[in-house]
Amino acid sequence: MKCFVTGGAGFIGSNLVDYLVKGNKVTAYDNLSLGRKEFISHHLKNKDFSFIEADLLDFEKLKQSMKSHDVVFHMAANSDISNNSVTDIDLKNGTIATYNVLESMRLNNIKHMIFASSSAVYGEAKVKPTLENYGPLFPISFYGASKLAAEGLISSFCHNFSMKAWIFRFANIVGKNGTHGVIVDFIKKLKENDKKLLILGNGKQAKPYLHVNDCVEGMIHGWKNSNDKINCFNLGCKDVTTVNEIANMIVDAIGLKNVKFEYTGEECGWIGDVPQVNLDISRMSKIGWKAKLSSNQAVRKSVKELLKK
Amino acid sequence: MKCFVTGGAGFIGSNLVDYLVKGNKVTAYDNLSLGRKEFISHHLKNKDFSFIEADLLDFEKLKQSMKSHDVVFHMAANSDISNNSVTDIDLKNGTIATYNVLESMRLNNIKHMIFASSSAVYGEAKVKPTLENYGPLFPISFYGASKLAAEGLISSFCHNFSMKAWIFRFANIVGKNGTHGVIVDFIKKLKENDKKLLILGNGKQAKPYLHVNDCVEGMIHGWKNSNDKINCFNLGCKDVTTVNEIANMIVDAIGLKNVKFEYTGEECGWIGDVPQVNLDISRMSKIGWKAKLSSNQAVRKSVKELLKK
Numbered sequence: 001m002k003c004f005v006t007g008g009a010g011f012i013g014s015n016l017v018d019y020l021v022k023g024n025k026v027t028a029y030d031n032l033s034l035g036r037k038e039f040i041s042h043h044l045k046n047k048d049f050s051f052i053e054a055d056l057l058d059f060e061k062l063k064q065s066m067k068s069h070d071v072v073f074h075m076a077a078n079s080d081i082s083n084n085s086v087t088d089i090d091l092k093n094g095t096i097a098t099y100n101v102l103e104s105m106r107l108n109n110i111k112h113m114i115f116a117s118s119s120a121v122y123g124e125a126k127v128k129p130t131l132e133n134y135g136p137l138f139p140i141s142f143y144g145a146s147k148l149a150a151e152g153l154i155s156s157f158c159h160n161f162s163m164k165a166w167i168f169r170f171a172n173i174v175g176k177n178g179t180h181g182v183i184v185d186f187i188k189k190l191k192e193n194d195k196k197l198l199i200l201g202n203g204k205q206a207k208p209y210l211h212v213n214d215c216v217e218g219m220i221h222g223w224k225n226s227n228d229k230i231n232c233f234n235l236g237c238k239d240v241t242t243v244n245e246i247a248n249m250i251v252d253a254i255g256l257k258n259v260k261f262e263y264t265g266e267e268c269g270w271i272g273d274v275p276q277v278n279l280d281i282s283r284m285s286k287i288g289w290k291a292k293l294s295s296n297q298a299v300r301k302s303v304k305e306l307l308k309k
Numbered sequence: 310m311k312c313f314v315t316g317g318a319g320f321i322g323s324n325l326v327d328y329l330v331k332g333n334k335v336t337a338y339d340n341l342s343l344g345r346k347e348f349i350s351h352h353l354k355n356k357d358f359s360f361i362e363a364d365l366l367d368f369e370k371l372k373q374s375m376k377s378h379d380v381v382f383h384m385a386a387n388s389d390i391s392n393n394s395v396t397d398i399d400l401k402n403g404t405i406a407t408y409n410v411l412e413s414m415r416l417n418n419i420k421h422m423i424f425a426s427s428s429a430v431y432g433e434a435k436v437k438p439t440l441e442n443y444g445p446l447f448p449i450s451f452y453g454a455s456k457l458a459a460e461g462l463i464s465s466f467c468h469n470f471s472m473k474a475w476i477f478r479f480a481n482i483v484g485k486n487g488t489h490g491v492i493v494d495f496i497k498k499l500k501e502n503d504k505k506l507l508i509l510g511n512g513k514q515a516k517p518y519l520h521v522n523d524c525v526e527g528m529i530h531g532w533k534n535s536n537d538k539i540n541c542f543n544l545g546c547k548d549v550t551t552v553n554e555i556a557n558m559i560v561d562a563i564g565l566k567n568v569k570f571e572y573t574g575e576e577c578g579w580i581g582d583v584p585q586v587n588l589d590i591s592r593m594s595k596i597g598w599k600a601k602l603s604s605n606q607a608v609r610k611s612v613k614e615l616l617k618k
Binding site (some may be wrong): 159 | 445
């Protein structure tokens with residue numbers, strides 16, 4: 001099978017490429033704005049792998065590059081979620097980019113898309129654990145808004161042009177090649193100053209953390225074990241980890257002592273951050289999949305992986 | 310109060326302007342691609358009314374024009390919903406246009422938006438009558454996808470910049486100044502040929518039709534009687550009208566006899582058409598509003614109004 005991976009040199013994309021190259025031809029398409037060539041450099045000599053450094057907003061290049069592929073894994077997005085100083089990053093790199101991917105698929109007659117959506121589409125859900133059929137969907141970040149917009153575009157393309165999609169609403173994904181998020185942030189801060197750690201929010205934010213290996217395997221399992229026009233799954237684990245727990249795990253892993261935690265104090269880490277997330281993952285369970293690692297295990301493993309760098 | 314109405318020369322926008330000019334200063338902003346100057350020409354000599362012929366995609370013009378207004382009624386959209394031959398009309402004139410409106414509001418420090426959304430966000434809902442908290446939201450038309458994208462953008466702008474929004478998910482709106490839709494279509498066809506009428510679909514499509522006067526009054530009522538960050542309401546009536554009933558009402562109103570109805574035969578009129586719509590309108594009822602006209606009454610009145618032209 002010939003797989004096209006957008007954001008293929010990014011965090012989740014590069015881990016997905018590692019998985020897909022075993023048995024498939026893979027093209028990674030990435031503008032390297034957030035992705036890194038080092039994440040996929042070990043495949044560059046593989047004749048079944050090719051890397052295209054280009055932007056999803058370059059429609060002609062995208063359309064041309066996608067030719068003759070069987071399936072598109074659309075992983076590219078702006079992963080710097082907490083930035084709200086520029087309001088159109090996600091509109092461009094999320095919504096419009098997704099439109100370009102879908103239109104290129106249509107013109108290349110590619111019928112299957114696997115999409116990296118996010119639990120951010122739920123906004124501050126009033127029902128937790130939150131099911132895939134939760135409504136209303138009022139995201140509170142531009143990132144969440146762009147994921148919701150992308151889901152709508154995917155749904156309408158599927159309906160109009162007989163395409164099929166597998167939409168995975170991710171928990172917080174952590175692990176090897178992570179470039180953003182709380183673990184990366186805390187490690188960076190502690191490397192600069194190992195006496196104190198500034199924690200955004202009150203530290204009580206609690207979310208499910210899924211290891212990227214589980215994330216990749218979950219997507220593949222969902223794709224192979226469901227076959228509706230639109231297949232939508234929460235992809236996470238049952239438990240949650242607090243920001244305070246993460247801070248302590250990192251401090252322990254580095255072997256620091258007497259680090260003073262300071263807090264900005266709000267309930268959420270930043271405007272647009274959903275402080276309490278808890279996903280109902282029974283739909284994935286029903287098709288026979290669950291994460292190998294719990295949320296705490298995933299965080300612990302990721303801390304180790306990220307400290308190795 | 311100084312009101313800014315996007316799509317102010319369009320179908321719903323022009324009816325809204327007729328309402329708002331009684332007691333407010335009103336600016337209608339419209340590129341006249343679907344709107345018509347004749348719909349607002351009777352206000353042009355009113356010193357409290359101004360018309361700006363410009364595009365929402367012209368961001369600088371929009372930002373400049375919006376200055377010093379108190380509230381934005383965002384009615385502009387591509388109302389030619391059934392066209393799926395070009396796939397980015399709604400992305401541009403729905404999603405990106407809405408982003409421009411919100412960003413202009415932010416830069417002009419305007420905090421209140423009233424938004425014309427659509428029951429098309431529900432796609433083919435499995436629960437009917439459909440409540441505002443229905444999920445998942447998988448629209449089947451590009452129009453529906455753009456309304457969903459717009460709702461997400463509105464929600465994230467409201468959260469990030471302390472804005473408030475009143476989102477109205479419209480039933481099928483009919484009446485004076487209508488430019489699209491089944492009534493306009495049937496009248497046009499019968500004027501060309503009064504012996505036969507080609508009906509898209511099987512004629513059994515059934516939807517709630519709301520008269521534009523009720524639509525305008527409903528929006529104003531909802532805006533004045535709810536005050537959350539995001540206020541989202543279905544705006545429709547309790548009953549539905551079938552396409553066959555509409556065809557018969559028009560034939561009767563014109564005074565034709567022995568018109569042969571021919572059908573394309575599918576369940577839906579066109580790809581992306583939701584054949585059976587039924588909205589739960591209890592949320593508007595709870596704040597003391599209901600439509601004056603039933604669905605059938607709204608259609609009958611609209612037929613008369615549109616035949617007058």
